[in-house]
Amino acid sequence: MVEDRLTDGKRIAQLLASEVTGHERAFASLSVVDADRDVEPTEDGAFAFAIERDGERVADVFVHPDRARVEFVARMDAVAEAAESEGLRVRPKAVRPPRTLVFVEDGAQVKWLLPALRVVASE
Template sequence: MVEDVVDDPTRIAQLLASELTGLETGHLAAVSVTDADRSAAPSPDGTRAYGVVYDGEQIGDVGLFPDAAVLELTPEGPDETVRYEIETGAGVKGAVDWLRDALADRQP
């Protein structure tokens, strides 16, 4: 049996958005997606697909690149951006775990 690998950055970003908005327990329940651009397409410099909000505060963005969706957080300010590249749909779970760890010190 052959399994399809989801490697389209737009679809990966959609899967991540679904995962983030579906979380209902723990501190990640305070995460939401904002300002989604349904027409966003991958580009070499990255195209913003949507923002990530935690407890009403914008904490980052998801961008589309040719080979990956990228979750960028600015946890302490714009000079401290951290990135997590998601190259397949299966990588979405790892991105959620990474986000959970990144927000572990915050309480909504």
């Protein structure tokens, strides 16, 4: 049996954008903004789009060749707890303002990120 895994960072980010815009009830307060439709993944991560809640930025999404990285700037502790409980790799980023990084390394893990998105959607 062949296992197909989606590990293309750009495609993972596209799936994430679809989840944000496709869950109208759960994520009605969230929107995808500043999307770069021509973004090409880089080793350091290229900016793909931002997520806003009612006009305020809550996360930035970056694409790498083999994953997507979501940098949350709102409710970082609650986001980290929600993402870790789903099995996602999480780490803090010591910048000003601080951020919580969540790594989405497979297309299936996009669904695992939904609890973290619910945290920022309900703030």
